[in-house]
Amino acid sequence: MAVETDVLDELRRLRTRIPRLAGSLAATVDGLVLAHDVPDTEPEGLAALTAAALGVAYRMTDAATRGEFRELLVRGTRGYVATYAVGSTAVLTLLADDRVNVGRLHLEGRRSGARIAELIDTRVGPGGGRHAERAALDAHAPPPPDADRRIGTLPVRTPQRPAHQPRPQPGG
Numbered sequence: 001m002a003v004e005t006d007v008l009d010e011l012r013r014l015r016t017r018i019p020r021l022a023g024s025l026a027a028t029v030d031g032l033v034l035a036h037d038v039p040d041t042e043p044e045g046l047a048a049l050t051a052a053a054l055g056v057a058y059r060m061t062d063a064a065t066r067g068e069f070r071e072l073l074v075r076g077t078r079g080y081v082a083t084y085a086v087g088s089t090a091v092l093t094l095l096a097d098d099r100v101n102v103g104r105l106h107l108e109g110r111r112s113g114a115r116i117a118e119l120i121d122t123r124v125g126p127g128g129g130r131h132a133e134r135a136a137l138d139a140h141a142p143p144p145p146d147a148d149r150r151i152g153t154l155p156v157r158t159p160q161r162p163a164h165q166p167r168p169q170p171g172g
Contacts, residue, residue, distance in 0.1 A: 006119045008035035014112045018104055020097040022079065026116055028090055029054060034120075038095060050083055050093045057083070071106070084109050087117035 011024040015037060023038030031051030036043035057072045072083040080096045082105055092113045096105055 020100040084113040
């Protein structure tokens with residue numbers, strides 16, 4: 001049985017344990033969908049947005065010296081979006097109605113995140129998964145320039161002085 005199938009089974013069990021859970025998604029930290037149970041939502045788009053939010057959340061916890069990222073909760077007028085770290089390579093995102101028990105959401109989300117992390121690590125191994133063959137093909141390639149950057153952090157650009165002086169504009 002594939003890891004994706006096991007993860008999907010866990011997502012479906014999660015829906016039975018949390019009343020008012022509208023959907024769930026497991027994805028890699030770079031936004032690739034592992035499994036999803038999100039009706040009326042585009043899973044690829046949600047995974048990409050989760051990866052972007054995860055990058056900001058990593059930076060925020062680091063800048064505020066609050067330790068390693070664990071979870072992110074966003075509240076909208078119609079409900080919640082909760083994101084949980086699943087090991088170092090994946091993330092779990094839960095969509096819940098506005099009347100959900102947030103404590104129960106956190107409790108079950110954390111438990112499912114731990115189970116999914118175990119599934120990924122035992123079946124695939126750290127750094128494996130659906131796209132592991134890409135790493136094997138690129139084994140002879142040089143490491144990326146930001147190899148020491150932690151997963152989920154965004155690169156920082158330094159402003160540079162222009163190589164030429166701009167010409168004055170007429171009439172200005």
